[in-house]
Structures are given as C-alpha cells and as structure tokens.
Amino acid sequence: MVLLYTSPRFLLHHTGNHPECAARLEHIVRHLEATGLKDRCTLAEWLPAENAVLGSVHEEKMIRNLEQLANTGGGRADADTVICPESFDVAKLAAGAVCDATTRVLHGEDRRALCLVRPPGHHALRETAMGFCLLNNIALAAQTALDQGVERVLIIDWDVHHGNGTQAIFYDEPRVAFFSVHRWPFYPGTGDADETGTGAGLGTTHNLPLQFGISQRDYRDAVLRDLEEFAARMRPQLVLVSAGFDAHRTDPIGSLGLEVEDFQWLTTAAVEVANTYAEGRLVSTLEGGYNPPVLAECVATHLEGLL
Numbered sequence: 001m002v003l004l005y006t007s008p009r010f011l012l013h014h015t016g017n018h019p020e021c022a023a024r025l026e027h028i029v030r031h032l033e034a035t036g037l038k039d040r041c042t043l044a045e046w047l048p049a050e051n052a053v054l055g056s057v058h059e060e061k062m063i064r065n066l067e068q069l070a071n072t073g074g075g076r077a078d079a080d081t082v083i084c085p086e087s088f089d090v091a092k093l094a095a096g097a098v099c100d101a102t103t104r105v106l107h108g109e110d111r112r113a114l115c116l117v118r119p120p121g122h123h124a125l126r127e128t129a130m131g132f133c134l135l136n137n138i139a140l141a142a143q144t145a146l147d148q149g150v151e152r153v154l155i156i157d158w159d160v161h162h163g164n165g166t167q168a169i170f171y172d173e174p175r176v177a178f179f180s181v182h183r184w185p186f187y188p189g190t191g192d193a194d195e196t197g198t199g200a201g202l203g204t205t206h207n208l209p210l211q212f213g214i215s216q217r218d219y220r221d222a223v224l225r226d227l228e229e230f231a232a233r234m235r236p237q238l239v240l241v242s243a244g245f246d247a248h249r250t251d252p253i254g255s256l257g258l259e260v261e262d263f264q265w266l267t268t269a270a271v272e273v274a275n276t277y278a279e280g281r282l283v284s285t286l287e288g289g290y291n292p293p294v295l296a297e298c299v300a301t302h303l304e305g306l307l
Contacts, residue, residue: 159244
C-alpha cells in the first residue's frame with residue numbers, strides 16, 4: 001500500500017488568478033477517486049508542523065514574517081508568491097504531511113507515501129519564500145530523516161524548474177544528496193552542472209540541466225544514466241521525490257516535451273533506487289504542474305508506479 005496525504009484544507013490557500021491554484025488539487029483528487037486509485041491507498045491523518053520544526057530548516061525571522069503577513073490579511077511574499085489569511089496554516093499542514101510521511105515510512109508503517117499538498121516547496125530558501133513556495137516541504141522531510149538517525153538521504157527533483165531552495169539548504173550537508181533534472185537556462189537561474197556542493201557536501205549535488213527541445217528519448221537516457229551512477233555513489237537509506245509535473249509538453253509555464261507516460265518510467269526509476277539501497281522507502285511530494293487536467297493524469301501515473 002501507499003500512504004496518501006490529501007486534505008480539503010489545502011484548497012484554502014487562495015491565490016486568485018494564479019497558476020498555483022486550488023483547481024490543481026481538485027482535478028487530482030477527482031481523477032484519483034474516479035480511477036479507484038485513491039481507494040487503493042491508506043489515507044493518512046496528521047497534524048500541521050509546529051514552528052519549532054519549521055525552524056530546523058528555515059530562519060525564525062522568515063517564519064515570523066510569513067505568519068505576520070497571513071495574520072494581517074495576506075499579500076505577496078515575493079513577486080510570484082501569494083499569501084492569503086489561511087496560507088501560513090495551510091503551508092504548515094503541507095509541511096506536517098511530508099514530515100509525518102517520512103516518520104511513518106522510516107518506522108515501517110508503509111514503504112511509500114505520496115503527499116498531495118500545496119503550496120509547493122522546492123524554491124523556498126532558508127531565509128525567504130520564493131516562486132509559489134512558502135516552506136520547503138522536501139527539505140523539512142529530509143531534515144526529519146536526519147533527526148531520526150538516517151545517515152544518507154537522496155532527494156530526486158524532476159520538476160521542470162531547478163529546486164534552488166532545496167539545493168541551497170543542503171549544499172554543504174554530506175548526508176543529503178540532491179539530484180535535479182530541469183530545463184536550462186530557465187527560472188530560477190540556478191542548477192548548472194558545475195554546482196556540485198561545497199565543504200563537507202562537495203559532490204553530493206548533481207544537476208542535470210537540459211535544453212528545451214530535447215527529445216523524450218534523450219531526456220530519458222540522460223536521467224537514467226546519471227541517476228543510476230549518482231545513486232550507486234550515494235547509497236541512500238531513504239529516497240525523497242520532489243514530484244513536479246510541469247515538464248509535460250502542455251504545461252503553460254514550463255515544458256520539456258514530456259508526455260504522461262514519461263512519469264511512469266521516472267517513477268519506476270525512483271522506486272528502483274529505493275528498492276536497491278533504501279529497503280523500498282520512498283516519500284514523494286507534489287511540486288509543480290499547472291495544466292490541472294493533465295496534472296491529474298500525471299499524478300495518477302505516478303501513484304500507479306508507487307503502488
């Protein structure tokens with residue numbers, strides 16, 4: 001079985017006329033219910049992350065500023081990132097989901113978990129929200145694993161945008177390996193192949209920047225080659241996935257020419273890494289994907305692979 005994290009409360013993060021909107025999750029949940037995939041999962045119940053947990057990854061001033069912005073009616077955390085009065089509480093619920101999923105998977109309750117949360121997380125830095133992201137969910141999951149004694153975590157990020165926040169948070173951390181395949185050059189401007197970590201973390205970051213127009217076959221060959229080599233070197237005890245689906249060819253703000261079926265082999269590759277090195281332990285969390293009907297199909301394909 002797969003632990004599935006989803007809640008109607010994620011719809012309360014109101015963003016107005018914005019690509020990262022509640023319709024994304026509404027389409028996903030409807031599609032998973034219609035296909036019967038939701039019924040094949042174990043539905044989780046969990047609590048929001050406390051501010052003390054958020055502080056393991058984010059600066060206290062950032063947390064305080066987000067909370068204050070929400071409490072005073074909302075606004076923008078940056079040019080792209082909308083906050084409404086409910087947003088901070090919703091973001092804490094999303095963070096709580098990935099942390100709870102990580103704990104349960106490490107304790108053997110299930111081998112895999114999928115967190116269908118919003119807002120997404122991988123652009124959020126230690127010190128600021130960024131790029132639709134308030135809190136860095138995947139980084140909080142990784143920190144949760146480290147705090148429970150895991151010595152080697154691998155984060156796989158296949159969102160079309162580079163996970164700059166995740167990379168920056170763990171750039172000097174030898175216990176967290178970060179593998180990102182993304183469009184290049186593109187927002188947010190980071191993720192070149194020469195960015196490989198620093199200090200004790202040198203060599204634990206692997207970026208695979210790919211140009212727009214690459215063929216599906218070349219994308220696949222590059223990912224499978226680099227991921228297999230990187231995973232063999234890192235030998236993770238837990239695999240985390242920043243599952244963005246905006247590399248699909250119809251995505252309005254991304255695209256690397258992928259089709260729905262490409263997320264099948266991507267999922268299989270992540271699962272095989274988990275099975276080979278991490279006793280099958282894998283936690284996936286939703287990042288981008290801004291064509292809601294297509295996003296729903298991509299997520300369903302991803303969940304089928306996890307099941």
